[in-house]
Amino acid sequence: xxxxxxxxxxxxVQEAETVTLSCTYDTSENNYYLFWYKQPPSRQMILVIRQExxxxxxxxxxxxxxxxxxxxxxxxxxxxxxxLGDTAMYFCAFMTNTGANSKLTFGKGITLSVRP
Amino acid sequence: DSGVTQTPKHLITATGQRVTLRCSPRSGDxxxxxxxxSLDQGLQFLIQYYNGEERAKGNxxxxxxxxxxxxxxSELNLSSLELGDSALYFCASSVVGSGAHTDTQxxxxxxxxxxx
Numbered sequence: 001x002x003x004x005x006x007x008x009x010x011x012x013v014q015e016a017e018t019v020t021l022s023c024t025y026d027t028s029e030n031n032y033y034l035f036w037y038k039q040p041p042s043r044q045m046i047l048v049i050r051q052e053x054x055x056x057x058x059x060x061x062x063x064x065x066x067x068x069x070x071x072x073x074x075x076x077x078x079x080x081x082x083x084l085g086d087t088a089m090y091f092c093a094f095m096t097n098t099g100a101n102s103k104l105t106f107g108k109g110i111t112l113s114v115r116p
Numbered sequence: 117d118s119g120v121t122q123t124p125k126h127l128i129t130a131t132g133q134r135v136t137l138r139c140s141p142r143s144g145d146x147x148x149x150x151x152x153x154s155l156d157q158g159l160q161f162l163i164q165y166y167n168g169e170e171r172a173k174g175n176x177x178x179x180x181x182x183x184x185x186x187x188x189x190s191e192l193n194l195s196s197l198e199l200g201d202s203a204l205y206f207c208a209s210s211v212v213g214s215g216a217h218t219d220t221q222x223x224x225x226x227x228x229x230x231x232x
Contacts, residue, residue, distance in 0.1 A: 035220070045206060045223035046118075091159065095219065102210065102219045103149065103172055106159040 002027045002094050006107035013082045014115050020067075021077045021110050023092030033095040034068065034075045035104070040088040048090070051075065079112075087114045119143065120224035122207050128230045134195040137227045141188055141209030147171070148190040149210070149221060150182055154203040165190055166212070197231045204228050 003026045013019035025034070036048040051059045051068050058066050063080045079086055092107040119142035129135055141148050150162040152175075161174035165184035176182075179197075184190045194201060205228075208221040 033219075037223075042225075043204060043228075044118075044225050045208075047220060047222065050220055095221075102147070102212075102221070103161040103164060103174060104151075104159075104208075104221060105161070108158050 139207030
């Protein structure tokens, strides 16, 4: 079974600064996908970024980028030029690629506060 | 807006009662997933349907059941409700649901269930 660990429960960052959120996972599979989802106070789950395990290049979406270290089973999210609207809970998630199903396994989340 | 709709947004009911949560997937998506988000259990996968057929089951109680209809909308039925069933229930949808590279899950706004 896969597990996803987010060990930092809370983080705070000054507006316009850069922050990195950590995530580690455990799996015996070689092909899989990793995601970061954002949950603002509205409680909506919003996809931030996605990484395919077979790709060596780290995914980037505007101000959001990941540092994917497959051997270390680490998948951190870097938010550059933090904005007040980035205040939210962030969840790291794992999805297998075995073909049977594609359920998401989530970490416990980290609460990020962006200070003005 | 993810394109996934869920009704109702809020539901307040009493212990022992039965409720039905409804989800309509994004246009073109064949797979529907149900997740439960509670304070003590975090985000947990309940069940997945693909084109009307059950594909995967997670930590879903026997008191809970789901189905996906020919028009691809899905319903999650919760019966003999207990206080501990109070949670945010999310529906998500994806194109296929087999771990393919296109299988990014997009979430609906959720239904907040309160059991008194």
